[in-house]
Amino acid sequence: MRAVVMTGIGGADRLDVVERPDPIPGPDEVLIDVAVAGVNFMDIGVRRGIAWTEMPNPKVLGVEGAGRIAAFGEGVSGFEVGDRIAWVYKPGSYAERLVAPADALVPIPDTIDDRTAAAIMMQGLTASHFATDFYPVQPGDVALVHAAAGGLGQLLTQIVKLRGGSVIGRVSSEAKVEAARRAGADHIIVDSEGRFTQDVLALTSGEGVHVVFDGSGPKTFEGSLSALRRSGTFCWYGPVLGGPGPIDIMSLPKSIKLGYAVFFDHIPTPALLRERTARLFDWIAQGKLKIEIGGTYPLAEAARAHADMESRHSTGKLLLIP
Ligand SMILES: NC(=O)c1ccc[n+]([C@@H]2O[C@H](COP(=O)([O-])OP(=O)(O)OC[C@H]3O[C@@H](n4cnc5c(N)ncnc54)[C@H](OP(=O)(O)O)[C@@H]3O)[C@@H](O)[C@H]2O)c1
Numbered sequence: 001m002r003a004v005v006m007t008g009i010g011g012a013d014r015l016d017v018v019e020r021p022d023p024i025p026g027p028d029e030v031l032i033d034v035a036v037a038g039v040n041f042m043d044i045g046v047r048r049g050i051a052w053t054e055m056p057n058p059k060v061l062g063v064e065g066a067g068r069i070a071a072f073g074e075g076v077s078g079f080e081v082g083d084r085i086a087w088v089y090k091p092g093s094y095a096e097r098l099v100a101p102a103d104a105l106v107p108i109p110d111t112i113d114d115r116t117a118a119a120i121m122m123q124g125l126t127a128s129h130f131a132t133d134f135y136p137v138q139p140g141d142v143a144l145v146h147a148a149a150g151g152l153g154q155l156l157t158q159i160v161k162l163r164g165g166s167v168i169g170r171v172s173s174e175a176k177v178e179a180a181r182r183a184g185a186d187h188i189i190v191d192s193e194g195r196f197t198q199d200v201l202a203l204t205s206g207e208g209v210h211v212v213f214d215g216s217g218p219k220t221f222e223g224s225l226s227a228l229r230r231s232g233t234f235c236w237y238g239p240v241l242g243g244p245g246p247i248d249i250m251s252l253p254k255s256i257k258l259g260y261a262v263f264f265d266h267i268p269t270p271a272l273l274r275e276r277t278a279r280l281f282d283w284i285a286q287g288k289l290k291i292e293i294g295g296t297y298p299l300a301e302a303a304r305a306h307a308d309m310e311s312r313h314s315t316g317k318l319l320l321i322p
Contacts, residue, residue, distance in 0.1 A: 004300075006057060038319060048074070105217045115319055119291045119317040142209045150316070153183070176190075176315055183290075208230075232256050295314060
């Protein structure tokens with residue numbers, strides 16, 4: 001099979017397409033023919049040496065996708081060869097074939113195509129965690145969503161709106177305004193330098209927002225803090241783009257609540273993974289959640305997908321097609 005490996009820590013030029021033997025499923029594992037692999041900032045983080053450093057190089061990148069069951073290891077029940085399934089947080093997805101534990105798989109309903117299924121695994125479950133668990137958005141809440149035209153930002157915007165909130169979206173360029181608007185953002189601020197706070201305060205009669213969703217790196221942190229109203233919530237989530245460094249807790253203003261939200265806490269068990277993915281599939285089937293595929297790339301062009309995401313030119317979800 002072909003797979004995309006990182007040969008070492010560095011830029012997109014450290015990705016190589018190689019031939020490898022097909023993996024063999026062990027007990028309780030399944031061999032999957034990968035139809036679609038999702039591209040996530042996390043993959044860029046792995047490539048930059050921020051995560052999975054304990055796994056030796058060359059390692060196959062990618063953590064999510066959709067495909068078909070090709071074979072089983074011992075002890076697997078409840079699946080047939082040919083079943084359509086999706087997964088998240090399983091290393092090695094930038095490949096034609098992948099072995100994953102059976103309990104990490106979710107069945108894809110007939111109403112959902114492979115690309116849509118792959119697109120919502122990481123970013124959909126993450127957005128669902130942030131807006132329904134970490135900060136359960138209430139009707140009337142105003143949310144500030146950073147990178148609102150990105151895959152995660154578009155889904156967050158839609159889930160906030162589904163729950164009766166309104167959204168101020170921040171994007172880095174005029175070229176992204178339409179994508180954020182299509183996702184349902186009520187107001188859009190164009191800013192890539194961390195100067196958005198005054199605009200947010202002006203849009204909220206000086207009060208600030210109920211919740212900020214910010215994974216956009218150190219440049220936005222202070223501004224996001226200042227854009228919150230009293231007792232507001234700061235949902236911080238971006239280890240790859242970087243954090244603010246150590247914080248003196250006594251410097252936090254206005255009784256705000258600040259936390260690092262991690263998508264895995266939404267799906268800590270196979271039952272919750274299935275339940276919460278099924279809710280996303282239902283929202284899509286009912287037309288409540290729309291997925292914008294911002295780019296599809298052949299597997300061999302994974303480096304171009306990384307470069308597009310890192311250069312801040314992409315919108316929506318990027319996918320690799322083996
Ligand atoms: N904590 C968790 O559980 C979790 C889960 C998934 C993702 N994440 C984090 O969420 C963020 C988005 O990741 P994603 O995979 O979901 O992709 P994504 O939403 O498609 O994000 C891409 C967006 O990131 C922004 N961006 C790109 N390069 C940037 C840079 N150098 N500085 C600041 N912003 C930049 C761009 O928005 P603008 O150009 O409009 O600013 C772009 O639209 C990442 O920080 C990732 O680590 C966290």
